[in-house]
Amino acid sequence: MKLKNNLLFILFIFIFSKAYLLDLENLEKSELKKLLLGKIDPQNFQYFVKIPPKYSIYTNLNLYIESNTLEAFIKMAKDADNNGIKLFIVSAFRSFNTQKLIWERKWEKFKIKDDLEKAKEILKYSSMPATSRHHWGTDIDINSVDDSYFKSFNGIKVYNWLLSNAGKYGFCMPYSKKRNNYGYNLEKWHWSYTNISKKMLYYYTNLISYDDIKGFYGDFLADDIDIINNYVLNIDESCK
Ligand SMILES: [Zn+2]
Numbered sequence: 012m013k014l015k016n017n018l019l020f021i022l023f024i025f026i027f028s029k030a031y032l033l034d035l036e037n038l039e040k041s042e043l044k045k046l047l048l049g050k051i052d053p054q055n056f057q058y059f060v061k062i063p064p065k066y067s068i069y070t071n072l073n074l075y076i077e078s079n080t081l082e083a084f085i086k087m088a089k090d091a092d093n094n095g096i097k098l099f100i101v102s103a104f105r106s107f108n109t110q111k112l113i114w115e116r117k118w119e120k121f122k123i124k125d126d127l128e129k130a131k132e133i134l135k136y137s138s139m140p141a142t143s144r145h146h147w148g149t150d151i152d153i154n155s156v157d158d159s160y161f162k163s164f165n166g167i168k169v170y171n172w173l174l175s176n177a178g179k180y181g182f183c184m185p186y187s188k189k190r191n192n193y194g195y196n197l198e199k200w201h202w203s204y205t206n207i208s209k210k211m212l213y214y215y216t217n218l219i220s221y222d223d224i225k226g227f228y229g230d231f232l233a234d235d236i237d238i239i240n241n242y243v244l245n246i247d248e249s250c251k
Contacts, residue, residue, distance in 0.1 A: 033058040049107035049146030068099040076103040077148030080204035087180040102152040105145035118228040141224040149208035152200045161199040185246040193241035
């Protein structure tokens with residue numbers, strides 16, 4: 012009986028530690044590329060977990076997240092709560108297909124004749140499929156993706172708290188300002204868990220090429236725009 016309990020305990024530790032350790036170095040290259048491009052299935056990916064309804068704004072949606080990122084967010088949200096600040100996750104992992112839906116909806120809606128200009132307009136706030144940090148499960152949108160919320164009394168309080176505290180929990184703000192003609196606009200809601208996302212960025216730069224960024228309207232522009240340098244890598248220094 013004792014032996015059985017011990018074995019169960021060891022099995023439990025094994026499963027638990029596996030789920031909580033995203034070891035990018037030991038992932039198969041093909042699996043790692045799938046992860047970077049948003050092509051894994053979050054329900055069956057051992058390093059991802061479902062966000063407990065308590066920490067998500069949408070209690071009826073299945074939102075997935077990289078497990079270390081969730082742990083860090085929960086720590087931050089609890090401390091924020093003690094300071095009268097409520098933090099919720101609005102968006103975390105997004106698949107290639109979800110990003111493709113967002114992208115192609117805008118592609119059809121935006122009435123701009125020149126394809127390059129149209130892509131750049133969409134890119135002010137939305138990533139091309141296969142280039143979104145949301146694919147990695149390490150990036151979250153907090154409380155609202157509407158700029159007007161962050162101009163409200165509550166939104167300003169939340170944003171100021173995040174600016175002074177999120178770094179302590181390992182979060183950085185990749186889109187902290189508009190960088191040049193290219194690059195996303197400021198996104199006050201988008202935060203990234205650096206312990207994992209810095210590694211993701213490293214592997215992204217080393218493993219992903221324009222041959223991998225395909226399969227959606229206007230994909231031929233990825234190379235012309237140099238999406239990897241002008242967007243994926245065009246982020247705040249604190250996230251690199
Ligand atoms: Zn975001």
